[in-house]
Amino acid sequence: xxxxxxxFYFILSAILLSIILILxxxxxxxxxxxxxxxxxxxxxECDLVQDVLMNNLTNSxxxxxxxxxxxxxxxxTACNKLKLINIINxxxxxxxxxxxxxxxTCDVAGIKSLLRTNSKIPYNKIxxxxxxxxxxxxxxxxxxxxxxxxxxNLKQSINIKAEKFNFPYFIIVNxxxxxLSCFFPEKTKPYLTEYFFSGIKHLLNxx
Amino acid sequence: MAIAIRLNFIFIMKKILFGLLLILISCNNKNSTIQEKQHxxxxxxxxxxxxxxxxxxxxxxxxETSKECLLGYIINIEVTDDYIYILDRSSFxxxxxxxxxxxxxxxxxxxxxxTRAINFSLDLARNEIYIIEMGNLLHIYNNLAxxxxxxxLDGSFIDVVRVDDxxxxxxxxxPPKYEExxxxxxxxxxKNITNKFISSKDLLMKDxxxxxxxxxxVKNSEIFFSASNSRNIYKYIGNGMETTYSIDFRNLEPPxxxxxxxxxxxxxxxxxxxxxxxxxxxxxxxxxxxVLFGFKCKDFNCGIKYKDENIMxxxxxxxxxxxxxxxxxxxxxxxxxxxxxxVYFNDILLNDNLQKKEAFLEIGNKIIQVNENNNxxxxxxxxxxx
Numbered sequence: 001x002x003x004x005x006x007x008f009y010f011i012l013s014a015i016l017l018s019i020i021l022i023l024x025x026x027x028x029x030x031x032x033x034x035x036x037x038x039x040x041x042x043x044x045e046c047d048l049v050q051d052v053l054m055n056n057l058t059n060s061x062x063x064x065x066x067x068x069x070x071x072x073x074x075x076x077t078a079c080n081k082l083k084l085i086n087i088i089n090x091x092x093x094x095x096x097x098x099x100x101x102x103x104x105t106c107d108v109a110g111i112k113s114l115l116r117t118n119s120k121i122p123y124n125k126i127x128x129x130x131x132x133x134x135x136x137x138x139x140x141x142x143x144x145x146x147x148x149x150x151x152x153n154l155k156q157s158i159n160i161k162a163e164k165f166n167f168p169y170f171i172i173v174n175x176x177x178x179x180l181s182c183f184f185p186e187k188t189k190p191y192l193t194e195y196f197f198s199g200i201k202h203l204l205n206x207x
Numbered sequence: 208m209a210i211a212i213r214l215n216f217i218f219i220m221k222k223i224l225f226g227l228l229l230i231l232i233s234c235n236n237k238n239s240t241i242q243e244k245q246h247x248x249x250x251x252x253x254x255x256x257x258x259x260x261x262x263x264x265x266x267x268x269x270x271e272t273s274k275e276c277l278l279g280y281i282i283n284i285e286v287t288d289d290y291i292y293i294l295d296r297s298s299f300x301x302x303x304x305x306x307x308x309x310x311x312x313x314x315x316x317x318x319x320x321x322t323r324a325i326n327f328s329l330d331l332a333r334n335e336i337y338i339i340e341m342g343n344l345l346h347i348y349n350n351l352a353x354x355x356x357x358x359x360l361d362g363s364f365i366d367v368v369r370v371d372d373x374x375x376x377x378x379x380x381x382p383p384k385y386e387e388x389x390x391x392x393x394x395x396x397x398k399n400i401t402n403k404f405i406s407s408k409d410l411l412m413k414d415x416x417x418x419x420x421x422x423x424x425v426k427n428s429e430i431f432f433s434a435s436n437s438r439n440i441y442k443y444i445g446n447g448m449e450t451t452y453s454i455d456f457r458n459l460e461p462p463x464x465x466x467x468x469x470x471x472x473x474x475x476x477x478x479x480x481x482x483x484x485x486x487x488x489x490x491x492x493x494x495x496x497x498v499l500f501g502f503k504c505k506d507f508n509c510g511i512k513y514k515d516e517n518i519m520x521x522x523x524x525x526x527x528x529x530x531x532x533x534x535x536x537x538x539x540x541x542x543x544x545x546x547x548x549x550v551y552f553n554d555i556l557l558n559d560n561l562q563k564k565e566a567f568l569e570i571g572n573k574i575i576q577v578n579e580n581n582n583x584x585x586x587x588x589x590x591x592x593x
Contacts, residue, residue: 073561079580081562100279100296133552134272134580137279155557 052186060169060182063162068177074152075135077142087127087152090175092203094121096149097162097169098141099131107168109187111145116190119197125204129154170196172203244439244450247512249457251521259511259522260529261497263588267551267568267575268306270582276300276308278582283420284540285329286548290350291585292336294327299338301352306585310352312338319346319354325380326420330369337367342380345393361400362391368423368430374401376430376443378422383407383414389434390448404448405434405441411466412436415475417487421541426493433491440491440498452498452512454519456485459504480505492542494590499547501538508537528588530570531555535586551584553577 072084096114098107114126128151132138135153142151162169162182170193172181180203183196268291270278278295285292290309291302298321299312313320327338334350342363347355363386366378375393377400379386388403407413416436424431430443431451438455441448461484469475479486480503489501500510500519509527510519523532528547530536533554539547555566556579564579575584 104296133279134277134582136272136274136580137277140274140277156561 048186049189049192052184052189052192055184059162059165060184063160063171063179063182066160066179068158068160068173068179070177072154072156072158072177074129074154076152077135077139079135082152084129084152085177087150088173088175088177091125092172092174092180093125093127094200094204095127095129095171095173097129097131097171099166099168100133100137101131101166102168103187106185106187108145109190110168110170110185110193111147113185113190113193113197114149115146117194117197119194119201121197121201121204123149126150127152131155172200245452245517247452247454247517247519249455249459249510249519249521251457251459251507254520254522256522256526259520259527261511261527262591263528263571264591265570265573266587266589267573268302268304268585268587269575270302270306270585271308272580272582273308276302276311276582281540281550281583282324283326284548284550284585285327286541286543286546286585286587287329287331292327292329294324294338299324299327299336299352312348312352318357319348321346326366328367328369328423333369335369337369337375339364339367345375345377358393358395358398360393362386364391365418366420366422368425370430370443376423376432378432378434380418382416389437390432402446405432405437407436410434410437411463412487415466415469415472415487417472417476419487419489421490421492424492424542426544431491431493433488435487435489437488452491454488454500459483459485459521461485489538490542492539492547494542494547495545496590496592499539499542531568535583545590547588547590549586549588551577551586553579553581553583 068084070083070085073081074084074087075081096110098110126149128147128149130138130141130151131154132141138151138153141147157163160179162171162184165184167184170183170185171179173179181200183193185193185196270276270291278293278300280296282294282296284294287304289304291304291306293300293302298314301309301311303309314322316322321338321340324338324340325342327336329336335355336348336350336352338346338348340346342365343360345358345360345367347357349355360377362377363380364377365380368376370376370392373395375395377391377393379389379391387406387408389405389407390403391400392402392404393399394401413436416434419435422433424433432441432443432448438453439450440452442451461479461482465484469478476486483505485502485504487502489503491501492499496514498512498514500512501508502510507521508523510521511527512519524530524538525532525536531554535549535551535554540550541548551568555568555577556563566577568575568577568584570586577584
């Protein structure tokens, strides 16, 4: 009788142990899956940040020193034609380049960064230069995105390297239309744009 | 022994009869689509461009400009006898053939509304419009853009053409590591992909492709297909795609080892141009007496092949049709029957004429006023039979 009980206990213990092992194994697998998921998420984030920084270190810097032609003409929202150099008016300004050929959410992300920045960039030193086939489209865009900055439409092509990427970018130009700084924002990482703003405010506040 | 010889004789006779039967069937089948592919050799040297010039009747349509129909970056157009259909980054527009605005599809996520349409095509026989949204939604509308139905697609596609009552051909936008086949057949009834054609494994440029919007061309109920990364032009034959033309750009063809040097399309596009080779095939239009191929290299942006020849004469669209050499005439936006259509983005008011607000565009004996900030002009060339 005792032997039977012993066997029964042994089998019961074995079953319980197996169940515990299965549960532990499942828990471990679940943890592993979650870890891998989180790891790949963080790795992707890191890769993206690295790409943005690499892109900005190489592509942005290659634009510094570029000088725009004095005869670049833009259209204001009332379709009047003006020379870019006259708009700058002898000051350093931050220009944000948008276009109807860019990824539209990328363009909008840059505008949101401008609207939300804590870097106190003087309002009158921000200029939006769009490239829209029709200047009336720029007007619709301004209304749709609640843009309060001076905005102009550029119809001619400009040969600055930054244009090649068909992607929005920020540049600071001085009174001679020379590029002092350049940055390509990443829509999913607006804090990087904020770092850029905090790093360039001295170029705009004192000039 | 005698039985064995008799059985052998019967077996051979059966084979001969079967062979004869097959030959008879193939001879009687008038609709047989099996044909030899044509190798086309490109000629790029010593061409008298003047002799290549094509006679065409020009017509202009100024698209109406109003707040409701301001056009931005245009993706694709279709021109029919009655309507002009335009898909831009913001919406899908219908104009009359005189350019008057009729309708645009509302932006949004409701039934039939669009947020990110990427291409469209027409079926003139069924009076239907097919719009692909985000690659995986196929919206069906009538010819006035009234919504009918939506199909969710398993995959990501850039172009569509209707084959018959139940089936569509779809051209994938995914790279080979995600989708091996260029063409998928979608069955409307079963709501499934039922077949796949053209393996990208066989293509030299399998990992290098760009988005092109007019990959299918329907001519006399036959469907032809071209892809940016293939040198072949295919024809749909019901149970597959057969190669109709195979293009050899000869001295402008990059060596086979060249393609493996690139894993980045942008870099390839730049280098292939700098090295004076032909990279991607942009379009192929069957215009009746000739076939027009589009691509880009330093000296040429198109080639023409007459139906009875297997030679492609390299040229440029502007030279071929005596058009102004401006960006709007670098490539046609679409073509049908013997007509090719361009979208003219008021080029004449750019570059040297930035201060002007209006000018005149003159092509052949036709002239039209171009006004700044007006919607573009549709320029149609109807090729004349010589």
